[in-house]
Amino acid sequence: MERTTCCVVGGGPAGMVLALLLARAGVEVTVLEKHGDFLRDFRGDTVHPTTLSLLDDIGLAERFARLPQRRVTTVQLPIGPDRSLVTVGNIGALHGTYNYIAMVPQWDLLDLLADEARREPSFHLRMDTEATGFLIEGGRVNGVRHRTADGATGELRATLTVACDGRGSLARALPELGLQHFPCPMDAWWFRLPRHEGDPSGLVGGLGDRFFTALIDRGDYWQCAALIPKGTDAERRAEGLERFMTRFAEAAPWLADRSHAVTSWDEVRLLDVRLDRLRRWHRPGLLCIGDAAHAMSPVGGIGINLAVQDAVAAARHLVRPLREGRVGLYDVRRVQYRRWPTTVATQGLQRLAHAQIIEPLLAGRTAFGDPRRAKRTTELITESPWLNRVPAYFIAYGALRERPPAESLRRPAIPAR
Ligand SMILES: Cc1cc2nc3c(=O)[nH]c(=O)nc-3n(C[C@H](O)[C@H](O)[C@H](O)COP(=O)(O)OP(=O)(O)OC[C@H]3O[C@@H](n4cnc5c(N)ncnc54)[C@H](O)[C@@H]3O)c2cc1C
Structure with a gap:
């Protein structure tokens, strides 16, 4: 029987940030990660200004800046009356040091966080x-049972268990937490194509026949995503890979010379896009x-940012009770109260974007349902400097910025700029 103060289930952005902040503040923390490394394609790559400024606060800005990365300063969507691209967020026009999105493979960010956390004896x-x-005893979660890759099993007891294990979380099976689903109009295909000298860089979007593309520049290859109407995966696969790759090349003509690089549907993975949330994020001990x-x-592309901000808020509210070894329902509830409005507002905006932009575009229509409304809306966005800043600010910083606990801050001797 082993024991820790805080058991973090899952070493994704939320889990690693939480563990690092707690360990820095002297809390004994154990992260369980089911994979052997952080190297997985199926993760987001966007590190937003709030996360960049957090990395600065905790003294990691310089090391982060040394990671291979591309910077994105504008977000464009095909919402014009003729489905043309319109800049909906000019992040580069915002004030502040970090007025860009850094495109960094998520495994590099997680390696950096893990490497830094390993310096702490309590991590x-x-x-x-x-x-x-x-491990549920008397209605309280007192830790977890676990299994290693070689089949060994064990138990880890903890004052608090934090589920950071993503959308397939163990905690979602607990009926009292009440999982609430919202409809999503799309799924995503995910595959790679080689990247050549002279290609565009950063994040490149495009619009095809009933699909969107988002191409993430990862140096020598493109991580390609194609958003397709929900539930059409099987039907589209039946139409043949060649047909899809031809259509894909029409949406991104500069990639036409290598569309044959995908040779089988096995290389095109389906992501079942979901939008959901738990009504209750806690129960005693969890x-x-x-x-x-x-x-x-x-x-x-705000999933990572939101997860990181949750972790920062959790660390700030929980450092003290964890150090004292007494985490009550009040403490965990406070974290949900703090993060709930941001989550609801962000998901509300995403649902609005689904209904007004994604759904009509994937059905071959213009955004907002008809070209006149698209024209009026895009004029409003592009001609009003104020309206132009709102989406940029929201994408960059989210609805609420969280401050890490003072004990977790580190400033490098020479600040990175
Ligand atoms: C294909 C794809 C592309 C995306 N693109 C973007 C993007 O560009 N920008 C963006 O901001 N967001 C993006 N997202 C969303 C983003 O990746 C997530 O919102 C973010 O990673 C959530 O972080 P998390 O730490 O909460 O969970 P996750 O990143 O899901 O991490 C969960 C971790 O827990 C581990 N785990 C799971 N179950 C267990 C278990 N039982 N025991 C131990 N460990 C376990 C997993 O291996 C994983 O490491 C994308 C998601 C996908 C799937």
């Missing part, structure tokens, strides 16, 4: 260790944050 990371169930508490739509 423990167990890779290849999957949490398989909660807190859920990040995707475990709320799976976000890809709209705005």
